[in-house]
Amino acid sequence: MHLSIERSDVGRSVERLSAALFGPKRVAVVGASRDPKKIGHIVVDNLRKAGYPGEVIPVNPKGGMIAGAVAEESLTVAYERHGDIDLAVVAVPAPAVPAVAEEAGRIGVRALIVLSAGFKETGQEGREREAALVRAKSQYGMRVLGPNVIGVIDTHTPLNASFAADFPDAGEIAAVSQSGAVLLSMLDWAKREGMGFSRMLSIGNKADLDEADLLLLLEPDAQSRVILMYLEDVKDGRRFVDIARQVTTRKPIIVLKSGTSELGMRAALSHTGALAGSDRAYEAAFRRAGVIRARSMQELFDLAWAFRSPTRPMGRRVAVVTNAGGGGILTVDQLDREKLRMASLGQETIERLRTVLPPAASVLGPVDVLGDARADRYAAALQAVLADPGVDSAIVLLCPTAAAEPAATAQVIVDAQAAHPDKPLFAVLLGGAQMAEAEMILRRRRIPTYPFPERAVTALARLTAHALKGRAPASDAGDGPSDPGTDGRAADETFVDAASRATAIEVLQAVRADRRKALLSGEALRVLEAYGVPTAKAHLARSADEAAAFAQAIGGPVALKIASPSILHKTDIGGVKLGLRSAEAVRRAYAEIVDAAARRAPDAVVYGVEVQAMLPPGHEVFVGMMRDPTFGPLIVFGAGGVFVNVLEDVSCRLAEGLDRRVAAEMIGETKIYRILKGYRGAPPVDVAVLEALLVRVARLALDVDDLFEIDLNPVLASSEGVWAVDAKMTLHEGGSGQESGRAGDG
Amino acid sequence: MHLSIERSDVGRSVERLSAALFGPKRVAVVGASRDPKKIGHIVVDNLRKAGYPGEVIPVNPKGGMIAGAVAEESLTVAYERHGDIDLAVVAVPAPAVPAVAEEAGRIGVRALIVLSAGFKETGQEGREREAALVRAKSQYGMRVLGPNVIGVIDTHTPLNASFAADFPDAGEIAAVSQSGAVLLSMLDWAKREGMGFSRMLSIGNKADLDEADLLLLLEPDAQSRVILMYLEDVKDGRRFVDIARQVTTRKPIIVLKSGTSELGMRAALSHTGALAGSDRAYEAAFRRAGVIRARSMQELFDLAWAFRSPTRPMGRRVAVVTNAGGGGILTVDQLDREKLRMASLGQETIERLRTVLPPAASVLGPVDVLGDARADRYAAALQAVLADPGVDSAIVLLCPTAAAEPAATAQVIVDAQAAHPDKPLFAVLLGGAQMAEAEMILRRRRIPTYPFPERAVTALARLTAHALKGRAPASDAGDGPSDPGTDGRAADETFVDAASRATAIEVLQAVRADRRKALLSGEALRVLEAYGVPTAKAHLARSADEAAAFAQAIGGPVALKIASPSILHKTDIGGVKLGLRSAEAVRRAYAEIVDAAARRAPDAVVYGVEVQAMLPPGHEVFVGMMRDPTFGPLIVFGAGGVFVNVLEDVSCRLAEGLDRRVAAEMIGETKIYRILKGYRGAPPVDVAVLEALLVRVARLALDVDDLFEIDLNPVLASSEGVWAVDAKMTLHEGGSGQESGRAGDG
16 A cells, blocks of 8 residues: 555545535435335435535436425436536435446436445345446446445534434534444434534445545544444455554544454354454454554443543543542542553642642542532642643542532533643543533533443543553553664564565475475475574484484484474374484484374374474463454464463564564563563563564565465574474465465464 | 351341331431531431331430421430330431430430441541440440441331432332442432332441341342442451352342452542452452452443343343344354353244244344334244243344334333243343333333443343352353362362361471471471372482482482572572482582572571472462451462463462362363363363362361461472472461461462
């Protein structure tokens, strides 16, 4: 992707499409109906009720009046009588849609919204129908939203080109949903909670416009300050990541991605006919893109409240002000779980608080203004706390005590935020009936407001993490590995040149020529060496004597391993012997390995036994690569050896963009890192070399598409260096694999 | 505790107290005031407004009319004029409370509710005041709730002896809160959400009645079907566990425990002056007691909806019915996270569904009744699904599509539950404004109802786990270790006799005589051997020659370890050498260890070096004991060796009640169990022996109070047996330690 080059073109086409979809001068509704229960009627009615300022033309072969507007017999007639039609909404039965699309293209409609269902989600016939729709849009350079969508809403135009039963309040949140029903749920939920939207759309089958296109459309919209998405899959993974990376620099994107479970994926398949990538790949892709991932629908909305305000914290130090000790403790508990810190108030602040609060009020820990606090006491406490330079953000809790003044306190909170616009102020109204008015005051003024402290803290934690990401590590940034400088690149990782790739391709071609899918350990190590990854050299012995000779040449203890393309888990069948120190031991081990293979894997082709030097003692880590069908190669790092699948102590990133800084992050996320960095007096592992190894494996994965999977297990990491001891690599099933395969991951 | 013996006495006193607190014939309000803003006025007014059927007597030295009732000058006068006073509510300033309590005791008041604050939470003076209050109650056999409480509410009596601003709707949930403000929040939140209560109380400072007493009071109350608690600490840990264990057999107890973080604990200290036990101990205690722990306030209420209905699932198979694919996928994702299973519908059910649903409706995976479903289609689908014997519970989702009929569908759900009262049916109303009426219909008929699928699934998962606990493991019970039979006891764990304890005490006395707190490894292993725990024998050598001689006697490879009471982490200072095979190697190792100790722990007292046999290869696990000040000894099991603190792959239980079944559960919970049970072809560890080891260590901890902490690390576990290789034991700081110490955990 070279978006910066295409930028101006993209910009112009986005502008044109944006104008047609969200601010059309003239809208035709094809399939408009006189029956008020029909979608074709509801859309016309919705456009009118929302106060759409442009012209609405119902299209119905019978003509007449529909929802107060004069209907035309066809799109063509509408065009001839009224002029250019920017947007056409299609509500005819699915079989009639391709012809309508064809007609729309012919008369120069810019954007088509296809509400009708009955396309690829319903089987072969539907798929063909959808293909015809796509042909029409391509032929005429028209863009299509859908099919199988609710439509498009813009509260600022205002435009309601949808069949939603309701029109949302105007606000600064844009919502995009792959499921129409979920979009309706969001709208209805928001109505009750007082959440407003700028734009709402569902994307349905994504025959043309997909989630990435919609991001491009929402990016320049000044009314949309945050983007919420419900996604079941992503159509073009790499494009999505590239575009989302750009958009998130301007406005936050919060995504609820469903289909995370295997079961869920099956449901997703039957629902949208889409192939869902593995959840781990989505996680890595969202991280690379800077997308904030909500873990539930509740959290999606909780985060929406937090992110729609423009205020961002500069650090993790949170002050807590409460009229109830219990609420304060719950808040502090959650701060701890979410890796935020309670702010230590400065001496000046503490003295100030002591003068404005009663003597019994606690000012260490949460500031407890006491159960008899009225609004004025909150005002004094908030003023003192927010002025403290040691405070990055604050949470204020209100319980409905006898003295509490919810509405007045809400106003105090709004004023405090206005006086300190640089520090996020979150409110927890711990109650219900008595809090309703206060809640509306706070939400109207964009104070993130929650009924329970834990949800407020979690939302603040996500906001804080997002705000601090990418900033130069501050003193409180935690304990990641080495700091390779601001550009995240060290000299040693750029050395990989064309020759490396040529060597790798050559090895792979030999494997293909041999009609194999799996590389031998020696072949895999050769590929690694070409990419500058240190390995434990292996020599293929075809007899016990040859093995003993190799062992002598290596000098020092050696390991023997079965060499067979068809035995992937060598240890399991007794195919590995370690720490062999004498020629006799090597010969015996050779015989035992060959014997074990013959017994336990009788059908396996055995090439011989590999002889490898034993390395200095170290920690076993795992480095892997899996090629995701949606997002491309993923790099995995974690605890290695037999623990890799048991502990699942792993971190994962896209290979794309994996530099030293990202590698350091990956290593720092695992539990094994606490051991690697020198646990209880042991010398620390050379983490910089480990980081470089990850960068090199990522480079290999990006360079050589034909590699489907890489397992380096174990990689031995010690203070003296890092070595890939064993390597498994497999190629794509069949073919040259130059395109990304669709086979399942290993 | 021998509750069964004391049962009838306890029963009678509970009955008397219960009658006085919740259904008194006559209530006096001491400190009643004419000022409607004063608490002393609000209580009188609340009693009247709630429709309390008994006699209310305001007590005020000036007499007169207060909130519509004639005031008496004193409690004594009230008693003389009106007769026995069951309950007195005290709202006078704290300094006057002890005298009121004394007077109340004298005239035979049974229960005293002290609303006033200003006791132990405020310092020395307050603590003395509280002590005086306790003396008065003890002298007269009166019981006291508080001080520092909101009061007592019973919606069925009805009684509102509190200063809450509102009176809850009647319902089947009892709520107990250590924080008055949190109780008010619960009441206010419930008002808006339509949740009703049977009784509400706050427990404040627990000068007399504590959480365990309140459980005893709520247990026999037929109106209270579930008990919600907000706790900051537990006063008497062992009594709480004993009583809660009994109560939970009759009704569920759901607890939100705050102060889980270190920071939170500090806040709890300054709030109630209570010493909070470690969170891990609470976790183990709640588990032992059968208490359901809510992880947030949101979850507390979510679980309340789920548990107040009497319906319990018989298994983990959940059917999902939805009018929106997206909602179905989110539900299935969460089922997967919560270890529930999507039900596989029987052939008969599938055929039935195919006849009642449109052809496009999906019936594999979630049953998708489609976006155009009205209430009747839900009725048909629910009927088919709930009749399926392969379904244990069901979740029904409703999105506000154009066709949706929320209120009618709610009625359909209520009817379906009535027709299948044996299978929990949970509702998700994915929306807000359009769902309000449906929500009220469902909640009135006790259908657990949520706005988002994830919260519904989590609540159902907790309900399911609670219902299945203690049942004989069904085929879907997961993969715990051995099944020692229904009574959970195997013969080999009862062998520990008095002689074992005598040996242990003898060793400990010698350590005390030596003015030490830490046992030498050899001493600790001797204690373990007395309790039947297999150990790697160690011999204390005082010279290199002596070490070599021991090594020869042991025969085979040995390990050498520094013997010093002041060096606890031996490996860190180079105090351990392994796999020594020759006399020469043993001598050299001896010298190196002594040298290392001299250099790196120059102040340590060194007794010599211990010589131990090397054991067969195995896995390193950890077994530990920590004595919690609130709940007594805790047993910890997990991955051992250097990983123990890094991986935190541990499970934890109270020593009390730790039998083979519990030990098997503990082992099965850890990740390391996947390795122990025979990972990738390796022979499985003898898990039965490991279970017995845990039982024996628990027995030791219960027998010998003076032991403060035990660390067995590593315990070597292999297919040939299980051995404690190294053991650290420490005694209580100073004293004989026969009482539980209050020192912090190691």
